[in-house]
Amino acid sequence: MSRARKTTPGRILFIGSGPGDPALLTVRAHTVLTTTAVAFVDHDVATGVIELIGSALEPAAPDAPCAVDVRPAVGEPAEVAKALVAEAKTGHDVVRLVSGDPLSTDSVVAEALAVARTAVQFEFVPGLTAATAVPTYAGIAIGSGHTEVDVRGDVNWTAVAAAPGPLVLHATAGHLAETASALVEHGLASQTPVSITNNGTTCNQRTLDATLASLNEVGSALTGPLVLTVGKLVSNRGRLSWWETRALYSWKVLVPRTKDQAGEMSTKLRGHGAVPVEVPTIAVEPPRSPAQMERAVKGLVDGRYQWVVFTSTNAVRAVWEKFADFGLDARAFSGVKIACVGEATADKVRSFGIHPELLPSGDQSSEGLLADFPPYDDVFDPVDRVLLPRADIATETLAEGLRLRGWEIDDVTAYRTVRAAPPAAQTREMIKTGGFDAVCFTSSSTVRNLVGIAGKPHARTIVACIGPRTAETALEFGLRVDVQPDTADIPSLVEALAEHASRLRAEGALPPPRKKVRSRR
Secondary structure (H helix, E strand, O other): OOOOOOOOOOOEEEEEOEOOOHHHOOHHHHHHHHHOOEEEEOOOOOHHHHOOOOOOOOOOOOOOOOOOEEEEOOOOHHHHHHHHHHHHOOOOOEEEEEOEOHHHOHHHHHHHHHHHOOOOOEEEEOOOOHHHHHHHHOOOOOOOOOEEEEOOOOOOHHHHHHOOOOEEEEEOHHHHHHHHHHHHHOOOOOOOEEEEEEOOOOOOOEEEEEEOOOHHHHHOOOOOOEEEEEOHHHHHHHHHOOOOOOOOOOOEEEEOOOOOOOHHHHHHHHHOOOEEEEOOOEEEEOOOOOHHHHHHHHHHHOOOOOEEEEOOHHHHHHHHHHHHHOOOOHHHHOOOEEEEOOHHHHHHHHOOOOOOOEOOOOOOOHHHHHHHOOOOOOOOOOOOEEEEEEEOOOOOHHHHHHHHOOOEEEEEEEEEEEEOOOOOHHHHHHHHHOOOOEEEEOOHHHHHHHHHHHOOOOOOOEEEEOOHHHHHHHHHOOOOOOEOOOOOOHHHHHHHHHHHHHHHHHOOOOOOHHHOOOOOO
């Protein structure tokens, strides 16, 4: 008689997502979220955190989407706990994702107690609470002693008003009038300072200063959950304000990059407080015929080339993918020198365990590389040929310059760049009407294609170009170039934009970041 094997239950992981900013997740929480396939999520968890769920999972097939199951956690605590246990008993781990800290919410505590009455294992991953993180992001030092109260429910106002230290209150705009009148009625002065923060710890955070007397008037138009900090210490907020005073705070910056290339720039922009909006303007596709690349790879193996010159990360990726097709690895570059245009391209080469011999010492462009590239020497150079894998629309500047230095060039189409589909109508309208504060162009093709699929950015939009060639193309299309870094790479471009914004603000051409007027939108 055969017996069916019992499935070993998975675990239930209660994870605190913090107050909103995905960067505030613990390392443990980030690891679990990116590798989980099933999650029950509260409605107030930030979108940026939800997008991490299952992001590190590999699809079952190359073109298949990952099977990630994200469900809303609805119902009474006992019902949610029952659903968690049932899913865990199918044999895999289950995530219960909540905002803030999992054990700081009564309903989640009730869920955990219900799970604890079963045989299923569980685990807690703490998260920052809004009561501590949001005042910190607003520049308010609440000190070692404060009182946290959710005024959206029943409140003992006598005890709250008598509490020592500052008050940190969770509310909505509809609770402001009652909160102010109750605190004044129970002994607090009407001129007690109050800060009101919504969208805390995100790049849409907004903090307003008020008093109990003006609380409802100042904050009544704000939407969503609010964090109020009440006490004299709020008066010192201006000295410690750091999040909302960053150079690009709340700026909407258009990033016309392919989706897989936009990550670095978007991360850098968020570091300066901007809200990047990624709009792919080009798509990268393989060459129409693989014959050229196949001959080039065979030539590398056969020792046909003295140099390989990479001008983009896409070229590096295309060559490496062709290596994979032939079962090759970094050893195929043995005896070959590598030159790169730009640090990003060099970093991509280094990620495969190879260190480039040559980068431009000056301008990070084809011209900068030519200025440093050695001429062919028939005594010291055993081979006179250079492999130049590039896009199908690349200019001839680099190839011609290398020929003038005595080299034979195999100019190979490694990939094709094609125009992407137009963005959504709302995005096109923002581009044309000045809804974006800035746009960052990283190549001539991003300029041409953005104008082609969405039209020219409005004259009030600040235009930042990564290098001279990109700037020339922008000028050709009638754009005003406001920012061009000395070094043609992504970090320098973003830093130059931030410095430009700070300079304009110092000159009085822009309002302070945290008081920025958005009525023109």
